[in-house]
Structures are given as C-alpha cells and as structure tokens.
Amino acid sequence: MLAIEGLTVRFGGLTALEDVSLHAAEGEVLGLIGPNGSGKTTLINALTGIYPATGRVRFREVDLLGLPPERIVRLGLVRTFQNLRVFRRMTVLDNVLAAQNGMPDMRFADLVGGRRRDAERRERARGLVERVGLGGDADRLAGELPLASQRRLELARALVRDPALLLLDEPSGGMTPAETRGMTELIAALACPGRTVIVVEHKMALITGLCTRLAVLNFGRPIAIGEPAEVLRRPEVVEAYLGTESYR
Ligand SMILES: Nc1ncnc2c1ncn2[C@@H]1O[C@H](COP(=O)(O)OP(=O)(O)OP(=O)(O)O)[C@@H](O)[C@H]1O
Ligand SMILES: [Mg+2]
Structure with a gap:
C-alpha cells in the first residue's frame, strides 16, 4: 500500500531524514519508534506533504511527493498530531x-x-x-x-475522512497506563482490513500489544525493522535508547 524509497528531508544543514526506505502493507499496524529528534514526526510531515522531501513515496500507485497536503488527505492519508489540535x-x-x-x-x-x-x-x-x-x-x-479524551x-x-492510511503521532502521549491500554484497544479496533496504521509511539506496552512490525529510526536513519519483540532485543536498538528515559 505504501512504499517509501530513499526519503530524505533536510532543514538547511540538518538532515532530519536520510535515505529512509520503508513499506507498509494493507491492513498492517506498523510501529515507528526512535529517540527524541530521530525524525519520526518529520516522516509524518513528509508523507502528508507538509515538509518538502526527496526520494520516492508511492501510495496505491500514486506518487505522493510534491502533491499538496489537501490532495494527499483526499487520497486517504490522514494524520493526528503529537501536540493536540x-x-x-x-x-x-x-x-x-x-x-x-x-x-x-x-x-x-x-x-x-x-x-x-x-x-x-x-x-x-x-x-x-x-x-x-x-x-x-x-x-x-x-x-x-481530560487529555486522554481529547486524544480520542x-x-x-x-476518522471523518475514512482514511486508508492513518498516521498517529504519539496517540497515548501524556496518558496513564490504564488510559494507554484503552487507547491501544481503540487503535486495534480501528485497524480493519483495508486500513493501514502507522503509529509513532514510545510506550512499549502499546507497541507490543498492537504492531505487526516495528521500525526504529536513529538520527534520521532506519536502524531496524521487523517483528516487534525481536527488534526490541537487537543490541543496536537497545543502544540507541540507552540513557533515554523513554525506553520502558
Ligand atoms: N520545521 C523544522 N525546521 C527545522 N528543523 C526541524 C523542523 N522539524 C524538525 N526539525 C528537526 O528535525 C529533527 C527531527 O525532528 P522530529 O520532530 O521529526 O523528531 P521526532 O523523532 O518526532 O522527536 P520526538 O520524539 O521528540 O517527537 C530534529 O533535529 C528537529 O529539530
Ligand atoms: Mg515527534
């Protein structure tokens, strides 16, 4: 459904995403994790036409890069925001x-x-x-x-747009463990056949309970992708998170 090839985003001298290639299948829930500033939100912004990017993004046979955000929404890519809107x-x-x-x-x-x-x-x-x-x-x-309800x-x-690809940027941000469980169940219920979900999240409980695959970004580059539990055990992933509070 979604094929990202060599996606690169630069802000002046800063390369926020470098040569990212990633695929998502129909009906899949793909988790995206990475330390603060590793490029997760930038990836969502590039896919939805907010940030200019180079490389190639194909969504159901349509090339997305260069299309205006409103066109991309109409094609069925819809996102939520890390900072509530x-x-x-x-x-x-x-x-x-x-x-x-x-x-x-x-x-x-x-x-x-x-x-x-x-x-x-x-x-x-x-x-x-x-x-x-x-x-x-x-x-x-x-x-x-409460914040949890505002995220809902x-x-x-x-969902108003009945999205084919739903991009969620830290949907359980600021939630208690119980609220996070509720959100995990809700997202699972929304990921129906024909709808793909990409979820940016730090909370491992949400990731492991929900995602079919997990991709890890570090300094704008994908360092691992695969089955969540297996990916989380890889030394390079553990190391990328070492010393950050987010890894729990
Ligand atoms: N509009 C922008 N202009 C300049 N630099 C930006 C812009 N947006 C993001 N960046 C930079 O790109 C890098 C990636 O940021 P991004 O927000 O994508 O990280 P993130 O993985 O979502 O982090 P977090 O977990 O804190 O949300 C950071 O160094 C950030 O400062
Ligand atoms: Mg972010």
Whole structure:
C-alpha cells in the first residue's frame, strides 16, 4: 500500500531524514519508534506533504511527493498530531463536524442541500464520537475533557475522512497506563482490513500489544525493522535508547 524509497528531508544543514526506505502493507499496524529528534514526526510531515522531501513515496500507485497536503488527505492519508489540535472552546460533536467541513462532497451540495443533509452530517459525526468512546461527552466543551479524551477526539476527527492510511503521532502521549491500554484497544479496533496504521509511539506496552512490525529510526536513519519483540532485543536498538528515559 505504501512504499517509501530513499526519503530524505533536510532543514538547511540538518538532515532530519536520510535515505529512509520503508513499506507498509494493507491492513498492517506498523510501529515507528526512535529517540527524541530521530525524525519520526518529520516522516509524518513528509508523507502528508507538509515538509518538502526527496526520494520516492508511492501510495496505491500514486506518487505522493510534491502533491499538496489537501490532495494527499483526499487520497486517504490522514494524520493526528503529537501536540493536540482540537478546538478547545467547541463541543466534542462540533469538533467532529468542523473536521467534515471542506470535504469534497460538502461544497456545493452543502449550500443547497438544506436540513436533511445537515441531519445526516450530525448523525455521522455522532457515530464517530461514539466509536471513539466519547458518546457521553458529545455536548461537552473539548477543552474541559481530560487529555486522554481529547486524544480520542483527535482520532474521531481523523476518522471523518475514512482514511486508508492513518498516521498517529504519539496517540497515548501524556496518558496513564490504564488510559494507554484503552487507547491501544481503540487503535486495534480501528485497524480493519483495508486500513493501514502507522503509529509513532514510545510506550512499549502499546507497541507490543498492537504492531505487526516495528521500525526504529536513529538520527534520521532506519536502524531496524521487523517483528516487534525481536527488534526490541537487537543490541543496536537497545543502544540507541540507552540513557533515554523513554525506553520502558
Ligand atoms: N520545521 C523544522 N525546521 C527545522 N528543523 C526541524 C523542523 N522539524 C524538525 N526539525 C528537526 O528535525 C529533527 C527531527 O525532528 P522530529 O520532530 O521529526 O523528531 P521526532 O523523532 O518526532 O522527536 P520526538 O520524539 O521528540 O517527537 C530534529 O533535529 C528537529 O529539530
Ligand atoms: Mg515527534
């Protein structure tokens, strides 16, 4: 589904990603780990057209590099953010409705479609809110919810596009172990046949409970890829994490 070949991203003199090659199959949950600053978020930004990159990225036979971000979203690549991006002063339901704005089927039809269409949108948004476990919070302000719920809301906003490739940047960041388990289960439920998930995460509990394969970045280069438990035992991976707090 996704084939990354020789992907390189530079910021002036700094090479954030260097010659990264990586594949993801249909329906796979691929974990991506690496020390702070190793290029994980940069990889997501390059795939989604936010950062210019060189190399080649093919997604279902389409070359992604150079396409504008909005085109890439429409092809079915959708990401969430390491630093939450929900509208804190809007309700949970309105956050999801806002994510629906600007979708291709919403434009002209929306202006003339009237109430029936509006009701359909709300119903769909409510369904997504329930799907991420926030049914009871639909009418609360997003900013009043605990962080774990806000991360769930971000997922609901991403699901609006029914993504074929979901890119999650530290979806359990700031969560307690119990909340992390809940998020792991939710992501597992979202990874259905036909949808691939790439998840950037530091927490090993989430990685090992969820991922079919694990890729490790260090200084912008992939240093290992394979079955998670096996990859985590490799000396070069252990060494890359040595002395960092993140490895647990
Ligand atoms: N827009 C940018 N301009 C300049 N340098 C950047 C930019 N974005 C990222 N970098 C640099 O690229 C490198 C990789 O950063 P990136 O955010 O991808 O790391 P990361 O693996 O996501 O780290 P973390 O675990 O802390 O989230 C870092 O050295 C970072 O400072
Ligand atoms: Mg990051």
